[in-house]
Amino acid sequence: MNDLQRIEEIRSVLLTxxxxxxxxxxxxxxxxxxxxxxxxxDVFITMVPTFAGCPALDFIEINVxxxxxxVSWVATCAVHFTFDHPWSTDAITERGKVQLKxxxxxxxxxDYQPGDVWTVNCPFCGSDYTSxxxxxxxxxxxxxxxxxxCRNPFEAMKPxxxxxxx
Amino acid sequence: xTVIETAEQAKQDAxxxxxxxxxxxxxxxxxxxxxxxxxEWLGLAPHIxxxxxxxxxxxNTMGHAVMxxxxxxxxxxGKADALAHERGPEQRRNGIYLExxxxxxxxxxxxxxxxxxxxxxxxxxxxLKKVKLEAVxxxxxxxxxxxxxxxxxEQTYHLAHWKMWMNQLQHATDDARERIQxxxxxxxxxxxxxxxxxxxxxxMVMHKLISSEEYLKEAxxxxxxxxxxxxxxxxxxxxxxxxxxxxxxxxxxxxxQIFAEVYNSDKSAVW
Numbered sequence: 435m436n437d438l439q440r441i442e443e444i445r446s447v448l449l450t451x452x453x454x455x456x457x458x459x460x461x462x463x464x465x466x467x468x469x470x471x472x473x474x475x476d477v478f479i480t481m482v483p484t485f486a487g488c489p490a491l492d493f494i495e496i497n498v499x500x501x502x503x504x505v506s507w508v509a510t511c512a513v514h515f516t517f518d519h520p521w522s523t524d525a526i527t528e529r530g531k532v533q534l535k536x537x538x539x540x541x542x543x544x545d546y547q548p549g550d551v552w553t554v555n556c557p558f559c560g561s562d563y564t565s566x567x568x569x570x571x572x573x574x575x576x577x578x579x580x581x582x583x584c585r586n587p588f589e590a591m592k593p594x595x596x597x598x599x600x
Numbered sequence: 601x602t603v604i605e606t607a608e609q610a611k612q613d614a615x616x617x618x619x620x621x622x623x624x625x626x627x628x629x630x631x632x633x634x635x636x637x638x639x640e641w642l643g644l645a646p647h648i649x650x651x652x653x654x655x656x657x658x659x660n661t662m663g664h665a666v667m668x669x670x671x672x673x674x675x676x677x678g679k680a681d682a683l684a685h686e687r688g689p690e691q692r693r694n695g696i697y698l699e700x701x702x703x704x705x706x707x708x709x710x711x712x713x714x715x716x717x718x719x720x721x722x723x724x725x726x727x728l729k730k731v732k733l734e735a736v737x738x739x740x741x742x743x744x745x746x747x748x749x750x751x752x753x754e755q756t757y758h759l760a761h762w763k764m765w766m767n768q769l770q771h772a773t774d775d776a777r778e779r780i781q782x783x784x785x786x787x788x789x790x791x792x793x794x795x796x797x798x799x800x801x802x803x804m805v806m807h808k809l810i811s812s813e814e815y816l817k818e819a820x821x822x823x824x825x826x827x828x829x830x831x832x833x834x835x836x837x838x839x840x841x842x843x844x845x846x847x848x849x850x851x852x853x854x855x856x857q858i859f860a861e862v863y864n865s866d867k868s869a870v871w
Contacts, residue, residue, distance in 0.1 A: 485754055487663025517667060518743075520750040548756065569757060570653035574660050578652075594753050 465525025475509040485574035540590035556581035607674040619803040628668035629694035635662040685863040695794030699852040716779035723762035740808040789837040798844025
């Protein structure tokens with residue numbers, strides 16, 4: 435197996451490591467994996483935290499390390515979190531968005547510009563007849579909403595995008 | 601502008617190292633103490649949705665403090681946990697107004713906290729934080745600029761939240777308006793050191809780490825004047841001195857006894 439195949443194998447394992455607070459959504463689909471490097475049988479993974487105050491980072495690190503070290507040719511796996519590449523909700527993959535909806539969480543809007551009002555469709559019935567109950571939800575990255583069409587409460591991921599002048 | 605890419609590079613120049621260290625202490629200690637005062641509201645906010653929102657903001661802000669203490673650790677000044685918990689009041693660099701007690705009483709016994717203080721303090725602070733983060737994200741220390749960009753993406757929700765409270769309460773009942781106005785007047789006589797950079801400010805500016813105090817003050821005033829219904833006509837003051845230079849009140853000692861209690865009970869524990 436060459437290095438490219440090995441990196442692919444590592445990435446496929448990362449697809450099985452879920453965010454502890456978003457079961458069924460992998461850290462890879464959330465866009466938290468910045469880089470995977472291999473040196474012999476040692477794996478180095480650079481990850482970007484979603485929110486700075488996220489208390490789940492230590493768990494994520496342990497879960498990633500455990501899962502990767504189960505791969506037969508891997509001796510050690512080191513996980514490093516970096517702030518050099520800020521995470522944004524644009525990094526969530528299409529599969530990630532589908533998985534979020536299954537969990538009752540609407541994915542963040544696409545092409546969101548800072549300051550814009552955003553419409554959130556209900557993850558259950560798809561209606562846009564929804565209202566924001568609280569921008570802040572059970573975790574820093576989520577908001578609480580209510581669907582007036584199917585009358586379900588639900589959550590949505592806040593759009594988090596770069597505000598710096600480009 | 602010479603961009604300093606790493607902590608190792610910053611350590612080559614003693615004057616630069618001193619300036620960046622002082623600036624990081626200010627940013628870290630401000631976020632840390634306002635988060636602590638925010639955490640004291642847990643379970644006591646006016647309604648449950650506010651409790652969720654305020655605690656989320658507080659947790660996130662504490663996360664920002666952790667990033668700054670982490671940058672200080674990289675610069676070799678000590679372990680992040682120790683920097684947050686073990687430094688005495690004279691070593692703290694937070695603005696004095698931010699350490700003010702939430703009100704009479706204590707968290708466990710009869711907490712007569714004042715919501716008007718929470719709203720005014722957090723709004724004034726977040727308005728300044730935005731100005732400062734924008735300034736340091738254009739600054740010469742790359743690791744700090746990266747962290748600031750990250751914080752800025754999240755902080756926009758904090759500022760919007762407190763601005764909403766200001767707008768609503770200033771246009772609510774007479775009682776609400778008066779209480780907010782009283783806290784605004786009080787803040788006006790105490791907030792000035794929060795806006796300042798302390799005795800190493802000129803070095804921070806010389807090393808292009810952040811904009812000048814004059815710019816920060818002006819940009820902050822511009823932001824809050826739009827939201828305040830009655831902007832006080834008196835000049836801004838720093839009634840209790842300058843936290844940037846290590847002046848503090850007994851309120852900080854009271855805070856540190858509580859926030860360091862668990863840490864001091866077992867310093868080697870991994871949380």
